[in-house]
Amino acid sequence: MTSKFVTRLTLIAALFWAYSPRPTSAEQARPAKPNVVMILTDDVGWQDVKCYDIDRPSPMETPHLDALANRGVLFWQAYAPAPTCAPTRCAILSGNHPARAQKTHVVGGGPPVPYHRSKFRMLPPWYSGRMPAGERTLARVLSEHGYATGHCGKWHMAIDHHAFPQPEDQGFDWTRHHLGTTAKMRPHRLTGFATHKPDDPFRLDENGFAYHQNSEDALTFVRENMDRPFFLYYCTWLVHTPIHTRSKQLLDKYCQKLGVDLPENPEEWNGAGQTNPFYCAMVEELDYYLGQLFDYLRQTEDPRWPGHKLSENTYVIFTSDNGGMERVPGQIITDNDPLDRGKISLMEGGTRVPLIITGPHIPAGIESHAMVNGLDFYPTILSWAGIPQPAGKRLDGCDLAPLLSQNPQDPSLVRQADGRVRDTMVWHFPHSVALESSIRVGDYKLVRNYDHVGNGQTAELELYRLYQTGQGKPLRVDIEEANNLAESLPEKAQELNRRLTEILTEMKASYPYYNPDFQGHLPHKHQVPRVVAHQRNGNEVQFRYREQGSKVVRANLIYTLNGGQPSEEWYRQPAQLTAGHKLVAQLPPGTTHYFINLIDQHNFLVSYPEPIDMVTKGKTGANYSERALSAPQRKPVPQSTAAQPPDPAPPAD
Numbered sequence: 001m002t003s004k005f006v007t008r009l010t011l012i013a014a015l016f017w018a019y020s021p022r023p024t025s026a027e028q029a030r031p032a033k034p035n036v037v038m039i040l041t042d043d044v045g046w047q048d049v050k051c052y053d054i055d056r057p058s059p060m061e062t063p064h065l066d067a068l069a070n071r072g073v074l075f076w077q078a079y080a081p082a083p084t085c086a087p088t089r090c091a092i093l094s095g096n097h098p099a100r101a102q103k104t105h106v107v108g109g110g111p112p113v114p115y116h117r118s119k120f121r122m123l124p125p126w127y128s129g130r131m132p133a134g135e136r137t138l139a140r141v142l143s144e145h146g147y148a149t150g151h152c153g154k155w156h157m158a159i160d161h162h163a164f165p166q167p168e169d170q171g172f173d174w175t176r177h178h179l180g181t182t183a184k185m186r187p188h189r190l191t192g193f194a195t196h197k198p199d200d201p202f203r204l205d206e207n208g209f210a211y212h213q214n215s216e217d218a219l220t221f222v223r224e225n226m227d228r229p230f231f232l233y234y235c236t237w238l239v240h241t242p243i244h245t246r247s248k249q250l251l252d253k254y255c256q257k258l259g260v261d262l263p264e265n266p267e268e269w270n271g272a273g274q275t276n277p278f279y280c281a282m283v284e285e286l287d288y289y290l291g292q293l294f295d296y297l298r299q300t301e302d303p304r305w306p307g308h309k310l311s312e313n314t315y316v317i318f319t320s321d322n323g324g325m326e327r328v329p330g331q332i333i334t335d336n337d338p339l340d341r342g343k344i345s346l347m348e349g350g351t352r353v354p355l356i357i358t359g360p361h362i363p364a365g366i367e368s369h370a371m372v373n374g375l376d377f378y379p380t381i382l383s384w385a386g387i388p389q390p391a392g393k394r395l396d397g398c399d400l401a402p403l404l405s406q407n408p409q410d411p412s413l414v415r416q417a418d419g420r421v422r423d424t425m426v427w428h429f430p431h432s433v434a435l436e437s438s439i440r441v442g443d444y445k446l447v448r449n450y451d452h453v454g455n456g457q458t459a460e461l462e463l464y465r466l467y468q469t470g471q472g473k474p475l476r477v478d479i480e481e482a483n484n485l486a487e488s489l490p491e492k493a494q495e496l497n498r499r500l501t502e503i504l505t506e507m508k509a510s511y512p513y514y515n516p517d518f519q520g521h522l523p524h525k526h527q528v529p530r531v532v533a534h535q536r537n538g539n540e541v542q543f544r545y546r547e548q549g550s551k552v553v554r555a556n557l558i559y560t561l562n563g564g565q566p567s568e569e570w571y572r573q574p575a576q577l578t579a580g581h582k583l584v585a586q587l588p589p590g591t592t593h594y595f596i597n598l599i600d601q602h603n604f605l606v607s608y609p610e611p612i613d614m615v616t617k618g619k620t621g622a623n624y625s626e627r628a629l630s631a632p633q634r635k636p637v638p639q640s641t642a643a644q645p646p647d648p649a650p651p652a653d
Contacts, residue, residue, distance in 0.1 A: 028305070028306075028307065030305060030313055030360070031229065031302075031304045031305055031313055032386060033145075033146065033147070033229035033385055033386070034229065034313045034314060034315055034359065034360060034384055034385065035226075035229055035230050035231070035232075035310065035313060035314040035315070036142075036230075036231045036232070036314070036315045036317070036381050036384065036385070037222075037232045037234060037293070037297070037314060037315070037316045037317070038092075038231070038232070038233050038234065038317045038377065038381075039234045039236070039290060039316070039317065039318045039319070040089065040092070040233070040234070040235045040236075040319060040320070040321055041236055041238060041239065041286060041318070041319070041320045041321070042085065042154060042235070042236060042237055042238060042239060042240040042320070042321055043085075043239055043240050043320065043321070043322065043323075043324060043325045043343060044238075044239055044283070044286070044320040044324065044353070044354060045320070045323055045324020045325075045326075045334055045336045045342065045349070045353075045354075046323060046324070046336055046339055046349070046352045046353060046354055047274070047324070047334075047335070047336055047337065047339070048060055048062075048239070048274075048283050048324055048334060048354070049062050049065050049066075049283075049354045050062040050063075050065070050066050051065065051066040051069045051074060052074075052076075052354055054338065055337070055338050056337070058274060059254070059257055059258055059274055059275075059280055060274070060280045060283040060284060061284050061287070062283065062284065062286075062287040063287065063291070064287045064288065064290055064291030064294055065287050065290065065318065065354075065356065067294075068290075068294060068316065068318060068356050068358060069356045069365075070364060070365050071358045071364050071365075072316070072356055072357050072358030072359065072362050072363075072364060072366070073356065073357050073358070073362060073363070073366045073367075073368050073404060073408045074354075074355075074356050074366070074367050074368070075355040075356070075357075075368050075369075075370065075372055076367060076368065076369050077352070077368075077369055077370065077371045077372070078319065078352065078353055078354070078355030078372050078373070079351045079352055079353065079371070079372070079373045079374070079425060079427075080319075080320065080321055080322045080323070080351050080352075080353045080373075080374050081097065081098055081373060081374045081375050081427070082098045082104065082105075082322065082351070082427065082429065083322050083323060083343055083344055083345055083346055083350035083351050083427070083429055083434070084105055084106050084321075084322055084343060084344060084429075084431075085106055085154075085156055085321045085322060086103065086105065086106040086107070086108070086156050086157060087101075087103050087104050087105060087106075088321040088322055088374055089155075089156060089157050089235075089321060090103045090130070090131050090157050091103075091374060091375055091396075092138075092374045092375070092377050092378065093131070093135075093137045093138050093139065093157070093170070093233075093378075094131050094135050094136075094137055094138075094378075095138065095375065095378035095379065095393070095394075095395040095396060095397060096394070096395075096396060097375060097396040097426070097428075097507060098428060099426070099428035099504055099507040099508075099509040099510075100396065100507040100508070100509075101128065101131070102126075102127050102128045102508075102510060103127060103128045103129075103130070103131065104127050104428055104429060104430060104431065104510075105124070105127060105429070105431040105432070106156070107129065107159060107160070108127045108128050108129040108130070108159065109127075109128060109129020109130065109159045109568075109569040109570055109571075110126075110129070110568070110570050110624055111126065111558045111570055111595050111597075111607065111611045111624050111628075112124060112125055112126050112513065112558070112597065112605060112607070113607070113611050113612070113613050113614060113617075113624075114515045114517070114518075114613050114614070115432075115613065115614045115615060116613055116614070116615050117515075117517050117613045117615075117616075118517050118518060118519040119518075119519065120515055120518065121451055121455070121514065121515055121518050121520070121522060122435055122450065122451050122512045122513060122514055122515055123512060123513055123514075123515050123605060124430050124431045124432075124435075124512050125430055125510035125511060125512060125513065126510065126556070126558060126570070126572040127431075127510065129158060129159040129163075129569050129570075130157055130158045130159065130163075130164075130165060130569075131157060131165070131170065133164075133165055133169065133170075135170060136390045136393050137170045137171045138171070138231075138377070138378045138381060138382075139151070139167075139170065139171030139172050139231065139233065140170065140171030141171070141382065141387060141390055142171070142231045142381070142385065142387070143171050143172075143173060145385065145387050146228065146229060147228075147229050147230060147231045147385070148173065148174065148221075148225035148228050148229070148230040148231070149171055149172045149173055149174065149230075149231045149233075150172060150173075150174040150175070150221035150225065150230065150231070150232050150233065151167040151172045151174070151175045151176075151232075151233045151235065152175065152176040152177075152178075152214060152217040152218050152221060152232070152233075152234055152235065153176075153177070153178075153214050153217070153218075153234060153235035153236050153237055154177075154235040154236070154237050154240075155167055155175075155177065155235070157170075158567075159567045159568075159569055160567055161177075162567070163567035163569075164567075167233075172233070174221055174224075174225070176214075176217040176220075176221075178213040178214050178217055179213075179214065179237055180211075180212040180213040180214035180215065180237070181194075181202060181210045181211075181212045181214075181245075181246050181285065182214075182237040182238060182240070182242070184242050184244075185242070185244050185246065188266040188267060189242065189243070189244035189245075189266050189267075189278060190262065190266040191266075192246070193246055193247070193248040194210035194211070194246040194247060194248075202246050204247065204249075207288070208247055208249040208250060209247055209250070209285060209288050209289075210245075210246040210247055210285075212285070212289050214236055214237060214289070215236075215289035215290075215292055215293070218232060218234045218293050219292065219293060219296055222293070222296065222297070222310070226300070226302070226303055226304075226310060227303045227304065228304070229304075229385070231381075234293070236286060236289070236290075238282055238283075238285060238286040238289075239279065239282040239283055239286055240325075241325070241328060241333075243269075243276065243278045243279050243282060243331065243333055244278055244282070245278055245281035245282055245285060247281065247285070250281040250284060250285065251277055251278065251281050253281070254277035254280040254281050254284075255277045257280075258271075258275050258277055258280070260275055260277060262277075267330055267331070268330050268331060269330075269331045269332055269333075270331075270332060271332060272332060272335070273332075273335045273337070274334055274335050275332075276331070276332060276333055276334065279333050279334055290318070294311075294316070296310075297309070297310045297311040297314055297316075298310075298311040312360065313360055314359060315357070315358070315359030315360070315362075315381075315384055316356075316357070316358045316359060317355075317356075317357050317377060318354070318355070318356045318357075319353055319354060319355045319356075319374060320353040320354060321353075322343045322350060322351065322353065323336055323339070323341075323342045323343050323345075323348075323349045323350040323351055323352060323353060324336045324342045324343065324349070325342055325343040325344075326341070326342040326343070326349070336348075336349035338479060338480045339352055339479060339480065339481075340480055340481045340482070344429075344432050344433075344434060345434050346427050346429050346434060346436050346437070346438040346447060347447070347481055348445075348466070348479055348480075348481055350434075351427055353374075355372065357400075357404060359384070359404075361404075361405045362404045362405065362408075363408065366408045366409065367409075368403075368408040368409055369409070369411070369473060369474050370403060370408065370409070370410075370411040370413075370414055371411065371414070371422075371423075371425065371440070372398075372400060372403075372414065373397060373425055374397075375395075375396050375397030375398075376397035376398050376399070376400050376414075377397065378395055378397055379395050379397055379398060379399040379400075380397075380398075380399050380400040380401055380404075382399075383399045383401040384401060395417070398414050398415060398416055398417075398422050399415075400414065402415075423441055423442050424439065424440065424441045424499070424503075425439070425440045426438070426439045426440075426500060426503050426504065427439075428504060428507075428509050430450060430509075430510065430511055430512040431512075435449065435450045435451045435512050436448060436449050436450060437450075437500060437504060437509075438500075439496050439499060439500040439503070440466070441496055441499065442469065443465055443466055443467045443468060443469050443474070443477070444463065444464070444465055444466070444492060444496060445463070445464050445465075445466055445481070446461060446462065446463050446464075446486075446493060446496035446497060446500060447461070447462040447463075447464075447481075448460065448461060448497060448500060449461070449462070450511065450512050451512070453514075453522070453523060454521060454522060454523055459484070459486065461486045461493050461497060462481070462484045462486055463484060463485040463486040463489060463492060463493040463496070464478050464481045464483065464484065464485065465477045465478055465483075465485060466478060466479050466481075467479070511603075513599065513603055513604060513605035514602065514603050514604045514605070515604075515605075516528040516604045516605075516606055523602070524549070524550055524600075524602040524604070525604070526548075526549075527548050527549030527550040527600075527602070528548065528550055528600055528604045528606050529545045529546060529547045529548060529550065529552050529598050529600055529606055530545060530546055530548065530606060530608075531543050531544070531545045531596065531598070531606070531608035532544055532545060532546050534596075534608070534629070536587075536629075536631065539586055539587040539588075539589070539591075539631075540584060540585075540586055540587070541557070541584070541585050541586075541587060541594070541596075541629075542582060542583070542584050543555075543575075543582065543583050543584075543585075543596050543608070544580075544581060544582050545581050545582075545583070545598060546581065547581060547600075550600040550601050550602050550604065551600060551601045552577065552581075552583075552598050552599070552600055552601075553599055553600060553601050554574065554575075554577065554599050555574070555575040555576075555577060555583045555585075555596060555597060555598050555599065556572050556573065556574055556575060556596075556597040556599075557572070557573050557574075557575045557585040557586075557587070557594060557595075557596060557597075558570055558571070558572055558594060558595040558596070558597055558607075559571055559573070559587060559588060559591045559593065559594040559595075560591070560592055560593050560594070560624075560625060560628075561588070561590040561591060561592060562592065563592035563593035563623070563625035563628065563630070564592070564593075564623060564625055568623050568624060568625055570624065571588075573585070573588070575596060583596070583598075587631055591631045592625065592630065592631060592632070593624075593625040593628035593629065593630050593631065594628060594629050594631060595607050595608065595609065595611060595628055595629065596608050609627050609628065609629060610627065611624050611627045611628065612624065612626075612627055
């Protein structure tokens with residue numbers, strides 16, 4: 001072959017390459033593992049986000065969240081797993097229903113005690129203070145499959161904010177906890193506003209918003225980890241109490257918009273509805289700071305996908321941990337109207353939350369009436385990431401990926417692991433003044449109240465029809481839960497009540513007890529048993545009790561491995577009833593202190609010794625161990641190595 005011929009071939013090949021079509025950036029391979037940003041806000045109510053206006057216009061301005069909804073799917077029937085913070089957070093990260101996990105309220109990990117010794121008819125059951133240390137959290141599974149896992153903001157999945165476990169103990173390799181602008185203003189919320197001074201830690205930006213470290217932390221994690229798939233669990237402290245804003249300009253804006261004056265007492269607000277200017281300002285601040293993150297994702301090139309922005313391969317989930325907190329002592333915060341009540345209640349206002357999801361293959365500007373739950377995030381994110389469900393791991397939620405990518409308006413695409421269409425959800429909150437469980441099956445919702453015996457103010461069952469679902473969009477019937485149908489539809493009420501019992505029994509849920517020290521009338525209160533003797537031989541403890549008209553049906557040992565430490569953690573295990581009105585329990589290795597609980601046939605709980613109530617503990621700061629029986633050890637067991645709670649005792653009959 002001559003050199004002239006070779007030269008000619010080379011020239012032809014070069015011309016062919018120059019003029020032949022090459023793959024465009026849109027045709028280049030999308031990275032197989034997408035990014036995920038989960039934004040879990042604190043106490044944002046269903047009607048606090050502007051795009052959720054339903055009856056009355058919200059005064060709060062949320063342009064960035066409204067724009068997010070226009071880029072994805074807005075859910076009208078989305079629910080938190082629980083009506084309070086910690087159980088929802090644990091449920092989302094673990095995939096376990098709060099009733100199954102025995103994590104049904106904040107704090108936890110203490111002996112069962114009434115809020116006030118003599119003023120409350122019932123007391124909550126023992127419930128865990130945290131997820132197990134070895135829990136297969138969403139973050140842990142994602143990390144094992146190559147994801148950078150980051151947390152910023154509120155954690156609140158332990159007995160207190162500083163106790164074990166922390167994010168790095170449960171699968172996160174990057175974490176920041178800064179309060180940012182939500183740190184309490186001192187001496188009160190009408191002082192210490194942010195300024196433009198260079199040395200002001202909350203220095204105002206060009207738009208009049210204070211510097212918020214929590215927002216900056218979220219951006220920092222993305223900047224540091226966008227060269228690999230990342231999972232950001234962004235838990236803003238907004239809009240939890242204390243209700244304030246550091247932007248005087250923003251506060252004045254809402255005073256003018258609402259036509260209100262600032263209160264003489266800075267800690268009070270008595271205006272009804274959504275008229276609290278401090279709160280309105282906080283909601284707009286939340287929107288503004290989230291907008292900074294959204295803008296960064298939309299403007300920053302994806303280093304794993306040249307020619308594309310980070311937002312093109314990032315799923316964003318925006319939601320709240322529970323319904324809006326309508327009021328605290330001395331202050332009306334917001335109003336979840338038309339929904340009834342709010343945080344700390346299983347009525348719709350306590351569990352229905354805003355939810356917006358955007359990302360690859362998700363259509364824009366869609367509104368969905370599919371019934372979904374925060375428990376669905378775990379399996380959905382695994383599906384997006386192409387990660388199989390961990391072996392032996394049970395998930396109580398459903399994979400929403402088919403719904404989101406195929407037809408967000410088709411609820412039949414929300415299916416359980418066995419392929420059945422999901423039409424049922426359950427909540428369990430045996431705490432506070434609520435003391436209730438609820439179940440929603442299709443259009444109907446049942447609320448079961450536990451504090452109903454001899455209580456003329458509370459019916460045992462409440463039945464509501466929220467919607468009338470036909471072939472198209474469901475028709476709103478009674479989302480206000482104003483018309484109790486339990487008496488007019490008794491068969492329907494009992495049908496849902498039986499189904500609720502079946503589900504809670506399968507989950508081994510724990511139930512509240514009657515308080516024998518309640519000062520008012522309770523049937524059978526004077527028949528409760530009492531412990532008359534106690535002895536310990538090594539790790540075996542024996543108790544003798546006297547029945548006084550009511551039979552003891554079971555007993556639990558309540559014990560701690562770190563008595564006397566700032567973050568005491570208490571566990572529960574069944575004790576054995578024996579002949580002769582005796583019971584026996586084995587103290588787990590490392591036990592430092594313990595109580596015994598007797599439960600009688602009428603569901604009264606008697607504790608020996610008698611622990612302090614919640615009010616006393618809150619006022620004095622005393623530990624429960626100060627009233628407990630002691631089993632001295634050489635050294636208390638650190639929380640990080642403490643034994644995990646045993647399987648819970650069977651639910652009450």
